[in-house]
Amino acid sequence: MDKFDVIIVGAGLAGLSAAYVLAKEGIEVVIIERGDYPGAKNVTGGRLYVNPVRQYLPDIWDDAPLERHVTNEMVTMMSPDNSVSMRFRSDKFDQKPYHSYTVLRATFDRWLAAQAEKAGAMLVTKNRVDDVIKEQGKVIGVVTAGEELGADVVVACDGVLSFVAEKAGMIVPGQPRNFAVGLKEVIELPRTTLEDRFGLTGDEGVAQMFMGSLTQGRFGGGFLYTNKASVSLGMVVGIRDLIERKPGVEVHLLLDEFKERPEIVPLIKGGEPVEYSAHVIPEGGLAGLTPLFGDGILVAGDAAGFSLNMGITVRGMEFAIASGVMAARAIIEARAKNDFSASTLSCYQQFLENSFVMKDFRTFQHTPHVLDNSRFYGYYPQFAGKLLEDLYTVDSGPKAKISDTIRKNLSLGESLRMGKDLLGGLKI
Amino acid sequence: MNIYVCVKQTVDLQQVRIRKETREPVLDGVPLTIGNIDKNALEEGVRLRDKLGGKVIGVSAGSEELNDTIKEALAMGADEAIMIIAPELEGAESSTVAMALAKAIEKTGEIGIILLGEGSSDNYSGQVGPRIAEILDLPQITYVSSLEAEGNTVKAVRNLEDCFETVEAEMPVVVSVVSEINEPRIPAVTQILKAGRKPKQIYSPAELGVEIAGSQIKTISNLAPEQDRKRLLFQEGVGQDVKSLVAALESEGLLGR
Numbered sequence: 001m002d003k004f005d006v007i008i009v010g011a012g013l014a015g016l017s018a019a020y021v022l023a024k025e026g027i028e029v030v031i032i033e034r035g036d037y038p039g040a041k042n043v044t045g046g047r048l049y050v051n052p053v054r055q056y057l058p059d060i061w062d063d064a065p066l067e068r069h070v071t072n073e074m075v076t077m078m079s080p081d082n083s084v085s086m087r088f089r090s091d092k093f094d095q096k097p098y099h100s101y102t103v104l105r106a107t108f109d110r111w112l113a114a115q116a117e118k119a120g121a122m123l124v125t126k127n128r129v130d131d132v133i134k135e136q137g138k139v140i141g142v143v144t145a146g147e148e149l150g151a152d153v154v155v156a157c158d159g160v161l162s163f164v165a166e167k168a169g170m171i172v173p174g175q176p177r178n179f180a181v182g183l184k185e186v187i188e189l190p191r192t193t194l195e196d197r198f199g200l201t202g203d204e205g206v207a208q209m210f211m212g213s214l215t216q217g218r219f220g221g222g223f224l225y226t227n228k229a230s231v232s233l234g235m236v237v238g239i240r241d242l243i244e245r246k247p248g249v250e251v252h253l254l255l256d257e258f259k260e261r262p263e264i265v266p267l268i269k270g271g272e273p274v275e276y277s278a279h280v281i282p283e284g285g286l287a288g289l290t291p292l293f294g295d296g297i298l299v300a301g302d303a304a305g306f307s308l309n310m311g312i313t314v315r316g317m318e319f320a321i322a323s324g325v326m327a328a329r330a331i332i333e334a335r336a337k338n339d340f341s342a343s344t345l346s347c348y349q350q351f352l353e354n355s356f357v358m359k360d361f362r363t364f365q366h367t368p369h370v371l372d373n374s375r376f377y378g379y380y381p382q383f384a385g386k387l388l389e390d391l392y393t394v395d396s397g398p399k400a401k402i403s404d405t406i407r408k409n410l411s412l413g414e415s416l417r418m419g420k421d422l423l424g425g426l427k428i
Numbered sequence: 429m430n431i432y433v434c435v436k437q438t439v440d441l442q443q444v445r446i447r448k449e450t451r452e453p454v455l456d457g458v459p460l461t462i463g464n465i466d467k468n469a470l471e472e473g474v475r476l477r478d479k480l481g482g483k484v485i486g487v488s489a490g491s492e493e494l495n496d497t498i499k500e501a502l503a504m505g506a507d508e509a510i511m512i513i514a515p516e517l518e519g520a521e522s523s524t525v526a527m528a529l530a531k532a533i534e535k536t537g538e539i540g541i542i543l544l545g546e547g548s549s550d551n552y553s554g555q556v557g558p559r560i561a562e563i564l565d566l567p568q569i570t571y572v573s574s575l576e577a578e579g580n581t582v583k584a585v586r587n588l589e590d591c592f593e594t595v596e597a598e599m600p601v602v603v604s605v606v607s608e609i610n611e612p613r614i615p616a617v618t619q620i621l622k623a624g625r626k627p628k629q630i631y632s633p634a635e636l637g638v639e640i641a642g643s644q645i646k647t648i649s650n651l652a653p654e655q656d657r658k659r660l661l662f663q664e665g666v667g668q669d670v671k672s673l674v675a676a677l678e679s680e681g682l683l684g685r
């Protein structure tokens with residue numbers, strides 16, 4: 001069996017970040033990826049906040065092929081027949097260093113892989129890891145395409161529902177409430193058309209979140225991100241709601257209906273769909289994390305459950321990058337001691353605890369529970385829409401006082417329930 | 429004895445998309461790979477080496493990215509690589525490429541067989557092999573669907589579509605193969621990992637005395653064929669629809685032929 005210092009399974013952001021740091025240290029690292037190339041199979045909505053991760057990969061951001069920096073934040077609440085939008089634009093977001101970018105993984109991951117390879121990492125694509133080799137409870141390698149490859153440490157960066165962590169015996173079977181499913185289309189538009197439609201100058205970009213009737217009362221929402229010459233349009237829906245809520249729907253039909261909304265049609269008109277993808281998202285928060293280390297193994301990124309549902313957006317890419325880098329740092333420590341046992345590798349957990357990763361996970365540990373409230377996806381968007389519709393309507397008769405219009409739309413019982421949700425909301 | 433296999437770096441055709449509006453292929457940012465039939469040539473080279481001994485040397489001309497792309501050839505079993513690298517060589521016309529490859533091969537030692545695919549995956553001009561043979565003044569056998577070597581002689585079956593022709597030649601010889609000659613191997617992971625460490629020799633065109641003249645060929649258009657769809661929709665209910673579909677197919681002359 002050929003042996004290497006480190007084997008990383010999965011060339012997503014977690015795996016590539018780990019490989020980059022290890023290779024820079026002169027450590028012999030092999031990355032095994034099943035896709036045709038890094039980024040080929042990786043799905044994200046499309047927004048990366050750079051500030052949290054800048055220090056983890058300090059030298060890459062200047063040249064990184066990111067799409068647009070987000071200066072316009074939009075939220076849209078949708079009812080079956082109306083919608084309420086808010087658009088926030090800030091000069092501050094248009095100042096360097098930009099804090100938030102839209103990304104296309106097919107471009108970004110491939111580029112990051114090239115950087116890791118330049119640093120000395122060995123990348124093998126089009127190969128799936130099929131098993132983990134264990135010896136007396138310790139992980140000592142992997143099996144791919146019938147070949148055994150050994151390593152001091154295997155890093156599972158193979159994404160959500162990690163097969164490697166499962167084979168290593170580290171995953172507790174998932175529960176539907178800990179996962180969501182995401183669908184996304186990338187729709188190409190000429191650059192100038194896109195900039196005119198969205199009111200953008202230069203490389204400025206929009207991030208738009210949608211909640212309400214598009215998920216038909218289910219936990220989740222929609223998103224739209226502008227890239228250089230395309231938009232990423234998609235939605236995320238909780239798996240438990242998909243299974244349990246009647247009448248059942250197929251998610252892709254929800255996306256189709258969303259795309260037919262008059263709010264969306266003119267934005268993507270004439271565009272050419274160039275990518276369609278679907279992916280599972282871990283959303284269990286703190287409670288949904290898997291064990292992070294074992295003898296000869298570390299788990300990083302989505303594989304470990306490092307994705308956070310922050311309201312209607314998902315944050316996972318920063319956690320993937322940071323946890324990948326910290327896994328690499330833990331390996332560097334373990335090498336200094338020449339001991340790859342769980343007790344030495346446990347410094348990985350320590351690094352994570354001291355970083356924004358675990359701090360954010362603790363801060364937002366109640367989010368999944370609070371958000372698991374169908375009123376956010378049904379009642380509130382409808383309430384806002386109806387209220388504004390009444391306020392803006394001028395009928396033939398005399399117009400009601402504004403306070404009366406509000407009272408008509410909001411009963412006492414509803415205001416009480418709203419107060420309760422608001423209190424719950426204070427926890428997140 | 430050296431078995432040279434010429435391979436070309438091209439875009440991975442499986443990843444190429446056609447822009448609907450213009451029917452142009454989108455080539456920007458498409459991953460690069462070595463040509464499909466080049467892989468058959470490589471496989472044949474490796475097979476012959478395993479039988480006859482010697483070395484398989486992958487030879488390629490192209491841009492900087494070749495450093496990466498060539499690893500595929502090394503992973504498939506080539507022992508060494510020779511690369512002629514210059515930005516102008518990417519997409520250069522056959523005469524230039526053939527000259528660069530021939531000069532590089534000539535420079536590096538004793539030639540047994542020079543193998544190529546019958547045409548490249550992208551342009552399919554099929555000229556590079558014959559041109560190399562001409563430049564190096566070697567016999568050539570094209571469109572080979574089966575190849576044997578014994579001592580200093582090769583025996584080849586040429587697939588000429590309407591007939592097969594069996595020919596013999598003395599080495600050194602240039603052979604271009606067709607895709608049915610073999611099934612190229614998918615390299616093992618350990619081979620892929622070892623590929624990065626195999627010897628590579630890089631030349632610039634100047635070092636080989638090759639001048640890259642301005643292009644004599646102008647591409648006038650490069651478009652995907654038009655796909656005219658009939659866009660017939662039958663929605664009267666299955667019973668009626670089947671009849672309508674059959675009638676429509678018949679009226680196009682597609683049934684009952």
Ligand SMILES: Cc1cc2nc3c(=O)[nH]c(=O)nc-3n(C[C@H](O)[C@H](O)[C@H](O)COP(=O)(O)OP(=O)(O)OC[C@H]3O[C@@H](n4cnc5c(N)ncnc54)[C@H](O)[C@@H]3O)c2cc1C
Nearest residue numbers: 010012013014034044045046047129159182301302316317
């Ligand atoms: C629809 C959607 C929207 C999202 N929106 C955002 C957003 O806007 N912002 C944000 O920060 N996050 C977002 N996320 C989350 C974010 O995309 C993920 O957290 C992030 O991609 C995780 O990176 P990773 O490297 O851990 O995993 P992945 O990117 O999933 O990479 C795992 C890799 O492992 C490979 N692999 C798997 N199994 C094997 C095997 N057995 N052998 C070899 N290779 C294997 C896969 O091919 C893949 O390349 C979104 C996710 C989805 C699905």
